[in-house]
Amino acid sequence: NGATTVVWRRWxxxxxxxxxxxxxxxxxxxxxxxxxxxxxxxxxxxxVAIAADGATTVVWRRLxxxxxxxxxxxxxxxxxxxxxxxxxxxxxxxxxxxxxxxAADGATTVVWRRDxxxxxxxxxxxxxxxxxxxxxxxxQxxxxxxxxxxxxxxxxAVDGVTTVVWSSWNGVNSIVxxxxxxxxxxxxxxxxxExxxxxxxxxxxxxxxxADDGATTVAWSRNNGVDGRIVQAxxxxxxxxxxxxxExxxxxxxNADHLxxxxAVDGxxxxxxxxxxxxxxxxxxxxxxxxPxxxxxxExxxxxxxxxxxxxxxxGVDGAATVVxxxxxxxxxxIQESTSGGTPYSLTLTRSGAGSGSVSSSPxxxxxxxxxxxxxxxxxSVTLTAAPAAGSSFTGWSGSGCSGTSxxxxxxxxxxxxxxxxxxxxxxSFNLAVSKSGTGGGTVSSSPxxxNCGSDCSETLVDxxSVTLTATPAAGSSFTGWSGSGCSGTSxxxxTMLGARSxxxxxxxxxxxxxxxxxxxxxxxxxxxxxxxxxxxxxxxGTVTQIVTRSVKKKSKSVKITVCKATRKATxxxxxxxxxxxxxxxxxARAKGSLRISMKTTFAxxxxxxxxxxxVVTLKRKR
Numbered sequence: 001n002g003a004t005t006v007v008w009r010r011w012x013x014x015x016x017x018x019x020x021x022x023x024x025x026x027x028x029x030x031x032x033x034x035x036x037x038x039x040x041x042x043x044x045x046x047x048v049a050i051a052a053d054g055a056t057t058v059v060w061r062r063l064x065x066x067x068x069x070x071x072x073x074x075x076x077x078x079x080x081x082x083x084x085x086x087x088x089x090x091x092x093x094x095x096x097x098x099x100x101x102x103a104a105d106g107a108t109t110v111v112w113r114r115d116x117x118x119x120x121x122x123x124x125x126x127x128x129x130x131x132x133x134x135x136x137x138x139x140q141x142x143x144x145x146x147x148x149x150x151x152x153x154x155x156x157a158v159d160g161v162t163t164v165v166w167s168s169w170n171g172v173n174s175i176v177x178x179x180x181x182x183x184x185x186x187x188x189x190x191x192x193x194e195x196x197x198x199x200x201x202x203x204x205x206x207x208x209x210x211a212d213d214g215a216t217t218v219a220w221s222r223n224n225g226v227d228g229r230i231v232q233a234x235x236x237x238x239x240x241x242x243x244x245x246x247e248x249x250x251x252x253x254x255n256a257d258h259l260x261x262x263x264a265v266d267g268x269x270x271x272x273x274x275x276x277x278x279x280x281x282x283x284x285x286x287x288x289x290x291x292p293x294x295x296x297x298x299e300x301x302x303x304x305x306x307x308x309x310x311x312x313x314x315x316g317v318d319g320a321a322t323v324v325x326x327x328x329x330x331x332x333x334x335i336q337e338s339t340s341g342g343t344p345y346s347l348t349l350t351r352s353g354a355g356s357g358s359v360s361s362s363p364x365x366x367x368x369x370x371x372x373x374x375x376x377x378x379x380x381s382v383t384l385t386a387a388p389a390a391g392s393s394f395t396g397w398s399g400s401g402c403s404g405t406s407x408x409x410x411x412x413x414x415x416x417x418x419x420x421x422x423x424x425x426x427x428x429s430f431n432l433a434v435s436k437s438g439t440g441g442g443t444v445s446s447s448p449x450x451x452n453c454g455s456d457c458s459e460t461l462v463d464x465x466s467v468t469l470t471a472t473p474a475a476g477s478s479f480t481g482w483s484g485s486g487c488s489g490t491s492x493x494x495x496t497m498l499g500a501r502s503x504x505x506x507x508x509x510x511x512x513x514x515x516x517x518x519x520x521x522x523x524x525x526x527x528x529x530x531x532x533x534x535x536x537x538x539x540x541x542g543t544v545t546q547i548v549t550r551s552v553k554k555k556s557k558s559v560k561i562t563v564c565k566a567t568r569k570a571t572x573x574x575x576x577x578x579x580x581x582x583x584x585x586x587x588x589a590r591a592k593g594s595l596r597i598s599m600k601t602t603f604a605x606x607x608x609x610x611x612x613x614x615x616v617v618t619l620k621r622k623r
Contacts, residue, residue, distance in 0.1 A: 073086070102156065129160075148616050223521050250298055308328075
């Protein structure tokens, strides 16, 4: 019904607590923040899901004594108050990465991963349909014991079929697995885990999405064993119990990672990711139309030469898919977006004033003159340019936030109307019009004063007078030259007004300096009697550091101690071997029984930002 709930974590002066705020249906104002987690211990990793009847469930993980457990709070349908926090994971062991999904009938499923004493396993708990703020069922193990897991995700079809995906260590590599609970089973049992990615190479970061007809698509990033990571996907068609073959969505040759998946009402699937192109990361997308078929070729969404990351995708009820990502420039970050499909919105252009002229648009559509109204898709950015006729001058825009005499840019979030005003040039005078082009930014000023383009890009000047134009590029841009009215080069431009004049200044965006890649696959590890030998595949020169720790209890508290450290420099792309010698204390403890250690491997590329991979390894007892 349009009610919106936002959740976050907030520092209360001593610990982090989970809070929520809701904007009721039909309201423009969010209500006050309410505390969901109990004060006194840190809480984080909050997620929220809302049932069709408005029942809202929030999950998070919270420190309880010495361990972290998964908790939930529910606001029943029709209520304004959240209930108290309830424990979903069992006490005594750490639990991480909670995710929540709600079926059409209100059945709510929460998944997480929990330490079983040796490894992290995926678990799930469900509150059946019709139970309101009732009780969640006992946790069910979805992954097999003895093997570590990561990144659980859950999605529910309209008919209630629930699919959970995760990546699992099989002793050699990480592979993507799925477990499914049939329709109508509510708090019933999930089936045995199914392998989705092929063995032999690491597959990580699975994402799952379900169409209204029940077709389920899972995508992930997998090492191709040669030259990086590729994005793959498998789909289980509506009514089927079997996933189809894996499709490669990204091209081989460079790393592709951090994917997201969204599905339209008609079942069309869009997968987005970012991929190294040899000099920078670019955002790409691939779409499979509704119904059976295959994914289309990968499409570049972000511009080459820029540094794009963290893509997210959402699909509107009309099928328009919008992708946003973070774009890094030389001195700034900003968000960009790309939109496809959707319903067109009308942009109407009106000309006013005693003078005359025309208006054109980019992208094409408006040519007013002839066509003064055109339909553009949702979120399209339309730039309007005015050109006065002989004996007239352009004096400015009005409407839809436009003003001044430069170009006018409107974003089509709704129907828009813009007016362009033209005036008659007095006898013995002529109009000087300045425009800007190119990928960069900057301003043009005049001497004597009058042009400040910027916003004022048109001036009426006396016949025979001279004006000197100066171009000043914006930060991150360069001025690349004049054109029109006899001007050229990159110095100043002097125009003599023996008639109407038009001059264009071109600015070009400077290419951002390339950032070295810090993407590397999870290291392979060989466990020896006295050392760990890791093979780390790096994309270029830099420094590889490994810190290995384990938890021990001291005075009833769990503390981390260092097992070993190792560092090695890489002079080029390739495989670096690290030998991390186990401490004497670790070797003695290992003689008494198996040990569980955490290995954090960090690659800091020369001139770039470091990135880390953490993996858990079990050291078997060694007498």
